[in-house]
Each structure stands twice: as structure tokens, then as C-alpha cells.
Amino acid sequence: MTVVLPRGAAAPGPVREDGVLRHAEIGTLELESGFRLPGVRLAYETWGTLAPDGSNAVLVEHALTGDTHVASGRARPGAPADEQRAAEAGGWWEGLVGPGAAIDTDRWFVVCANIVGGCYGSTGPASPAPPEVDPEGRPWGSRFPMITIRDAVRAEEALADALGVGAWRLVIGGSMGGARALEWAVTVPDRVRACAVIAACAQSSAEQIAWGQAQNLAIRQDPDFRGGDYYDGPAPVAGLGLARRIAHVTYRSAAELHHRFGRTPQGERDVIGARPAERGRYQVESYLDHQASKLAGRFDANSYLVVNEALMSHDVARGRGTLEEALARASCEWLVAAVDSDRLYLPHESDVLAAALPGEVRRRTLTSPSGHDGFLIEGPQLGKLLVETVLRED
Template structure:
């Protein structure tokens, strides 16, 4: 394995939340496609125990990144690196010193999903010379990557980091799909698994939402079949995809109580023609979410990880769901958000019932809908400590 940026886990200087990139070589995908020169971006927090027994893998959601919590760069690191490490993470309060996933106790790893745009090999990264001698981005040539493929890539990274087994693999939403796949694909390498706001397979409704987002991007005139890197990016289509997705991430009650039918400040919603009116507050909110994502994410990567999520079916090729899950031997935390309308609590019930042993579904109480798995960190932390991270 080659590592670019930061230092290896075994060095004496501890660095937390510093981006690193590991080369894992060629990866044969589930489709049979051989993806050359694969690189996986990751960050770590804490110190790996000599026997590797304290490793925790945190899996991000659809458009997430590797920066799960505040960190610290090495003394003398460039200012930009220090600022990035010290910035807040997306699961702040759940991961960190003294938190439920205590980085003074656990060695935490968070990887960027294969196909993403935060350092791992994806559509926006230069294709290797054997694919494109000019080094142009993969673009439309990037292959379909499944959840199972992502787990195989992470297993190669774990090997290189000296991690034989994870004390815990945890993720919410798409991260939960990856965590579940880890427990089934590598049952001997997962001691505990936490699947939060996720399910055993993407449902028909989730596939339908995914298709709408995909078409929003593909129909942008700037998309150009996915080979747009020498021109303007399809930010309009990407923004529309984000609007579609974000509606499913929040609850109807929350949108009603936060925005109702109120117009945006100084904007008139009743006008002579509909296309000349101002915005309701909820429309302004969606515009803001779209603009934020379009400023930080690649449209092709959105398509790639969206397809990865649509591929999610832990029982594919493994018999019934019960048969597929029967190979697992880890401890489980299955948790749903009570107001989630994208990953329904009933789907978590189905997963829990199919797991070997007596596994119950836990509930995160939140008005926020699917995004409650990111917001309700005190509840989730308490569940983790009481179940899969309790002292033995």
C-alpha cells in the first residue's frame, strides 16, 4: 500500500482527522470489471492497539466525506492542513475524546467511498495510462460500483493498516448499508455492527427516488454524457437532484413547523405570473441546500454513489435474507428514526427479525426525519454504549 499525506497509523506522532490516501492496486468488481490503480481516501483518530483490537470503522452516507470529527494535525503541518483537521465533523459529538466512540480508547477509521469525490478513485479522478494515455478523468467510463465492491476495497485498506477485525463497524443511511455488507461479506472481521436508519435492501420507493435524482443530472445540458470536465459542470441538474433527495431526508412535520407557507423575506409569492413570483421559505431552504452541494460535490460522483446505493441488497446471490445473514456472528445494533420517511422503521424491523439470535430494533426519537441519525447523537451514543460498546 502507498500512503499520500499524513503519517501511517503506527508512527509515534498522533494525527487525528488528517486526510490520507492509500493505493490498493487493482480491484475486481462484482460485475467482473477490473478497476486499476484504486486509491482510497481515509482519515483516522486515536491510536491503534498493538494487537489491533480497538479498531472502529465509521461509514459515511451518500454525499459524506472522511471528516467525521474534529481532529488535529502534526506539529509544523501546513496551516491549511491544520485548519481542515480542526474543523467540525459530520458526526461531531458521537466520535471524539470522551464521546460514545471515544478516540482516546478506539482507533477510528473513516473512508471515502469508492466512486466518491473526496480523494478515493471516482469519475473525476484521472484515469490511469492504460485507460487514457492523456490522463483525462474517468468520466462516463467509470464503472458501476456496488456496496459489496466498496467493502472489498475497504477490506484491502484494513489489511494495509494492520487491522484484522473491526471492534465495531457503524454507519447511517448508505453507511448503514456498507456496515451491514461488511458483517455478511467478512463475518470473521466484524465483532459488532451498528446499522442506523438503513435496511437490508434498497426498496422500490428508494429506487424510484434514486432514478429521479439520476435523471435530474443526466438531463442537464452541461452533463454531456458525463464527460463535462473541460467545460461548465452540470450544477443545475445536481442542484435539482439534491432538492429531490433533501425532501426525503426531512419530515413533513419539520418542514411545516420550520417554514409553513411563509414567504421568504421581502419576496412576494402572489404575482401576475407564476414564473415572476418570489419564493416560499421552504423553496429558499431547498435552493440553499442545492447550492451548498453543487459547490462541494461532483455530479458524476453523485451518479456513481447513487447507483451504488441502488445496488444495495445484502441477500443478492446468497439465498433468502435469513440465509444471507446466518453467516454473521457479531453483536448488533439496529436503530431507526421514528419520523424517517425514506428508510421506514418497518424496514429496520425486517432486518432485525432476519438476524440470527434475538435482535430488537431500537428507535431514535426525532422530528427531523431521516437526517435524525446525524442529529440525535446523544440518543445514538447512549444506545451504542448500552449495546455494542458496553464493557464486557
């Protein structure tokens, strides 16, 4: 396994770099399906410094369309301007991770990796296929295999080896990241000391799978999708945008949508027109259009399908007996937290997980009007829970 430093970087020295995109070549990954995925590369970022005994490592797992940039950082002096800007940009869990934060990067060595199959630097459908698959080096496209949450953990285990991390002091994630954190604790129990599963559950429910299928079909039915082999033409941005609209409604609460938008029109144009195609828009429609446009501009449709299918496949007890029997493999401390207004990952599902864990684990609550996305928004509450439970002073 090879770790590739940022372009132009020298060997590690006394100057600490945080939030800089790196890549690790982890070789062939054998998937749950039996498919052997060759030449796998994982993109990742780190913050802080790994202790000599490797005891202070924290793995942060991103959600469905998340990336490696969990918090702002700093590039080495003299780094290219674009690298410095990328490092210094705010991250998606800004305030929870950083110097002096609950996950204090002056104390902890924090790692965030892009899931295999993603589109933020890790091997995925848009990556060139190896010569044995395509001598011309065209993108994997429709030939890219299905990835499961367990496959993602195995890839990250190889990354941990490459970084010299024998065991994680904490693995934490929300939503799909929570599924990956939970799978880490069960698949590789001797490498996880504490696990925080936020706004996630033990297995994807029928309703969650149903929402996922609707999103997948929105992409697959876009004429530009072309069965997944669209890289030489227009991307299926309409289908990807529709998938994002469907998903985003589940990420926010009905109360929040009502209080933010209600039935208010967008602009001065009336929502009542001579024909449906001629009417104006409601503010909530404009909001969803904006969310769709943002995702379509930054994400690959095939990768959306891959990671969404991975989440739909999530079942920590698959092939391991009952849920209690599966979770008995784990030997770590736990934080299980739900968002009280979540209508995608219901608090009751976190109760089921907590009740099945070894020992006495109490489900904690993040109070938020925002719905599922509260796990990203309510950083101060989550930080307090982390310090009270799994990140206490040793």
C-alpha cells in the same frame, strides 16, 4: 498496498494526528461486474491509536454525499495551516466520535474512508484514468464503472489490510453507511465483531430506487452533463442541484418542514405575482435552493451518480438465498436503530432486518422530529444506544 502519509509528514511517531486526510494505494479492485478497476486509491482519516493487537479498531461509514471527516481532530505540530484548519474543523458526527464521546477516540482507533467512486480523495469518475484507459490522462468520466456496496466493502477490506486491522471491533454507519456496515458483517464476517446499522435496511426498496432514479435523471438531463464527459467545460450544477432538492425532501419530515417554514414567503415579496416567473419564493423553496447550492459547490455530479447507483443496488441477500440465509453468515453483535419520523428508510424496514438476524435482535429507536437526517442529528441518543449494546466494556 501503499499508505501515503500527509504531505511533508515523517514516519509515524509519538505525536498523534487525528482527522488528517491520508491516502492508501490499494491496487486493482475486481468489481462484482467483473470489471477490473486499476490503480485504486482510497482516501481516509483516522483518530486515536491502534492497539498492538489491533483489537480496538472502529470503522465509521459515511452516507451518500458524506466525506471522511467524521469528527474534529488535530494535525501534527508544524503542519501547513490549511491542513491544521481541515483537521480541526467540526465533523459530520461531531460529539458521537471524539475524546470522551460514545466512540471514544482515547479508547478506540477510528477509521473513516471515502467510498470508491466518491469525490473526496478516493478514485472516482473525476480521477485521471490510467494510461491503459486514456494515454492522455483525462478523467474517467463516462467510462467509470458501476460500483456496488459489496465493491466498496472489498476496497475497504484492502484498506484494513494496509492499516494492520485484522478485525473491526465495530462497523457503524447510517443510511448508505448503514448498508455498507451491514454488507461488511455478511461479506467478511470473521473481520467484524459488532455492527451498527442506523436508519438503513437490508435492501433498497422500490420507493427508494424510484427516488434515486429521479435524482439521477435530474443530473443526466442537464445539458451540461454531456453524457458524463463534462470536465473540460461547465459542470452540470443545475442538474446536481435539482437532484439534491429531490433527495433533501426525503431526508426531512413533513412535520419539520411545516414547523420550520410553513407557507411563509421569503423576504417581503409576495408569493402571488402577475406571472408565475414573477412571484416571490416561499421560505421552504429558499431552504432547498440553499441545500442545492451547497452540494453543487462541493460534490461531483458523476460521483453522485456512482454512489447513488451503488445504494440503489443494495441487497444484502442478492445471490445468497433468503434474507435469513444471507444474514446467517454473520457472527457479530448487532445494533439496529431506526428514526421514528423517517419517511425514506421506514422503521418497519429496520424491523424486517432485525427479525431476520441470527439470535434475538431488538430494533431500537431514535426519537426525532427531523426525519431521516435524525441519524446525524440525534447524536446523544445514538451514543447512549451504542454504549448500552455494542460498545459495552469488554
